[in-house]
Amino acid sequence: MSHAGTWVWNVSAGELFWSLEHFRICGVDPERFTPTIETARQFIHPEDRPSAIQAFERMTSEGRDFERDFRFVRPDGTIRHVHSSAHPVFNESGDLTEYVGTVIDTTERKEEEEARKELLRRPSVAQEDERRRISREMHDQLGQQLSTLTLKLSALKLEHGRHAHLGEQLASLETMARQLDTDVDFIVWELRPTALDDLGLAAALTDYVNTWSAHFGVGAELHLRGIEAGRLTDEIETAIYRILQEALNNIAKHAAARHVDILLEGRSDHVSLIVEDDGAGIDEKTVGSGDRRLGVIGMRERAALVGGTLDIESHHGHGTTVIARIPAPGDPARSPAR
Numbered sequence: 001m002s003h004a005g006t007w008v009w010n011v012s013a014g015e016l017f018w019s020l021e022h023f024r025i026c027g028v029d030p031e032r033f034t035p036t037i038e039t040a041r042q043f044i045h046p047e048d049r050p051s052a053i054q055a056f057e058r059m060t061s062e063g064r065d066f067e068r069d070f071r072f073v074r075p076d077g078t079i080r081h082v083h084s085s086a087h088p089v090f091n092e093s094g095d096l097t098e099y100v101g102t103v104i105d106t107t108e109r110k111e112e113e114e115a116r117k118e119l120l121r122r123p124s125v126a127q128e129d130e131r132r133r134i135s136r137e138m139h140d141q142l143g144q145q146l147s148t149l150t151l152k153l154s155a156l157k158l159e160h161g162r163h164a165h166l167g168e169q170l171a172s173l174e175t176m177a178r179q180l181d182t183d184v185d186f187i188v189w190e191l192r193p194t195a196l197d198d199l200g201l202a203a204a205l206t207d208y209v210n211t212w213s214a215h216f217g218v219g220a221e222l223h224l225r226g227i228e229a230g231r232l233t234d235e236i237e238t239a240i241y242r243i244l245q246e247a248l249n250n251i252a253k254h255a256a257a258r259h260v261d262i263l264l265e266g267r268s269d270h271v272s273l274i275v276e277d278d279g280a281g282i283d284e285k286t287v288g289s290g291d292r293r294l295g296v297i298g299m300r301e302r303a304a305l306v307g308g309t310l311d312i313e314s315h316h317g318h319g320t321t322v323i324a325r326i327p328a329p330g331d332p333a334r335s336p337a338r
Helices: 020-026 037-041 050-060 106-159 162-190 194-198 201-216 234-255 291-307 332-337
Strands: 004-010 017-018 067-071 078-091 098-107 218-225 259-266 270-277 311-315 320-327
Touching: 004 020, 017 020, 037 050, 050 067, 067 311, 078 106, 078 162, 078 194, 098 106, 106 162, 194 234, 201 218, 201 234, 234 259, 234 270, 234 291, 234 320
Parallel strands: 218 259
Antiparallel strands: 004 017, 004 098, 067 078, 078 098, 259 270, 270 320, 311 320
């Protein structure tokens, strides 16, 4: 009922024993299949097999516990998600004699988790689509009309002739129109940067950091390492962008920082975003209340929706560091959740 099988591996004899439930999880007949270390490894999904074998060999060489999530592929092609754990047994002389372990079929739980994540993901995706639509319409319609108005006011100011007071009024209107045009551009940029869709994550972040720095008067440097065009999904790129956006908004509102360092680093299995400021820092009372609390929750939810994590390191008066780690496509850490 618990979908938990057991196994025992006799280290000295090299013999492997499975319970009946273990055979059922793997989808093989105990009368026709003989489990060995080699045959058992063939059930592991090809994408998960190298890391699982490496972890198992490290476990046996060091004589320590084993625990890992991976996927089984049954002979009929069915994929099952499993959680395997084991612990070593030693004799009186301290020699390793066997490993005793369990394998639990977690497929149904994984499917339920994926369904729950999808339900949570849909509003986020719909929101981004709506942001994209609104920003395009504001840019194409309202933005262009404001630009035209500014140009016409400039032309009228040149033709006002002897009416000095009219020139002053036109100059005032021109200033207001230019400020409104700038404000609309900033709102469009906040809603959905066109660079994220047109040029990619690196260009969008560079533009955002530069614009944010100029707008709020806080020095900010963005460092990019190992970020390859087209490697990350649109969903991951959007999550990274929104996390950075919220982190910088928190800095502008609360940190009183003079400088911010941002590192976006891509590795073979994950991408990391680190935002570090030299501001006032966060204490537990501050992070747990008001819009800052909501901002932290929002960043963590953004990271969780793409399988990532978010941590905050801070000391009052010594700045704050936000660290987001998101598995990249193909990361073995995400395999069980696929």
